[in-house]
Amino acid sequence: MAETVLDYEAEAAHYDRTRGGVPRAGAAAEAVLRLVPPGARTLLDLACGTGLVTERLTRPGLRVYGADAAQAMLRVADGRVPGRVVRSDARRLPLPDASVDAVGAVWLLHLVPFAAEIVAEAARVLRPGGVLVATVDKDAAHDVGSDIDEILRPHRSAAAASDRADLITGHAAAHGLEPAPGTHFTGYGQGATPRDTVRKLRVGHFASWFPGDPATAETLTAALAVLPDQDRPRAEPRYRLACFVRRG
Template identity: 75%
Template sequence: MLDYDAEADRYDETRGGVPRARAAAEAVLRLVPPGARTLLDLACGTGLVTERLGRPGLRVHGFDAAYGMARKAAQRLPGRVALADARRLPLPDASVDAVSAVWLLHLVPFADAIVAEAARVLRPGGVLVVTVDKDGAHDVGSDIDRLLAPHRSYEHASDRADRVEAYAAAHGLEPAGTTCFTGHGQGGTPRGTAEKLRRGSYASWFRGDAETSAALTAALAALPDQDGRRADPEYRLTAYRRPVPRG
């Protein structure tokens, strides 16, 4: 996993910047109920998405476990960002109307604990909005994808949609909608993909040994337009709702 404290100062410029952040925020807000008054953005990073989640009547707060990320976010959202582990939020039960977690669950082996904690702090009628199947979003049919496809496996992905839905159900949340958004600036290049393969950045889904990795690296180096970005991925967001008790 990346050292997010070390990455904080260059994170935005290497992750699609404002266009990707704006697309993500607009998608989250499509799934947040119109009457929501409070939104908690987990793993808010530098706050680039978080600061775009506002709308009239909605108060947004960000939490991140990495000091470097939280420091950057606090510059964008003074007084509304704090350090916190997404599994142990410093909030009482049933205290917020919405929780968002964009590009978080695929990074951790404890997605269930994050969903459980979000369910704890949601009020009845509140929603949890999360990205699912993040790594699979990069299967967009380019020449890079055709090379990698036989060596991809998402069996153990912690943000696999069916797995997250099961976690949500176990903690009393029900499906409440889905939407997609474009990951602007996230289309891969042959050269960049080969470098990530060499670094082991694809360990979560790569199915193969060192010999396979070396062969793929050579095949990627043979592709045309080595620094040309292929199609941007389409990320998927899913919402889960805390039911309102009847009677």
């Protein structure tokens, strides 16, 4: 698990503004669509949040639905894709077996300790030939060689990331999903600043990197606070999008 799971009921009001907004969502949606087969008719966007990515997953003949566990997020999403979102745990989807052509899981698997269960459920609802498209190695995407990274890297690399590509590939293989070529996309608006990284440390974003060790958080905060250009964004992350195909 790469970071503390936030209260997404409370986050809904400002989630888009603090996560790169439309440019980041558009880049994610475009990348997902590159990996969805041309003949796909249905796509389920897991952990759709406010629907900012979901509403951009548009292509002739493709019907897109969203699922999320947070009611406040879904209220926003329903305004963007009316009637096409449902409240659901990603491990227990209200769908029959082999009922959709594609499942997307963008910025989800790094948040949970049960990624294997999500992959298993995606495999269950996929039709033969369908695809699971998911971001993997999210923490690594944020390691862009900046002065911030020099401070965070030892702790980031020691963390047991639940979305590590080799782990997700193993989970997928266990449920009949074969790896296929993936892609990358830019996290527009996500270049870190020292000041914002300190804020994230203080609210627990990286607490799972050093559980039960508040002294480490204080040490990192002090080191970040003396970096130059406190409000200058460093380089934007490049997210990796993996693809897995359901065997027939």
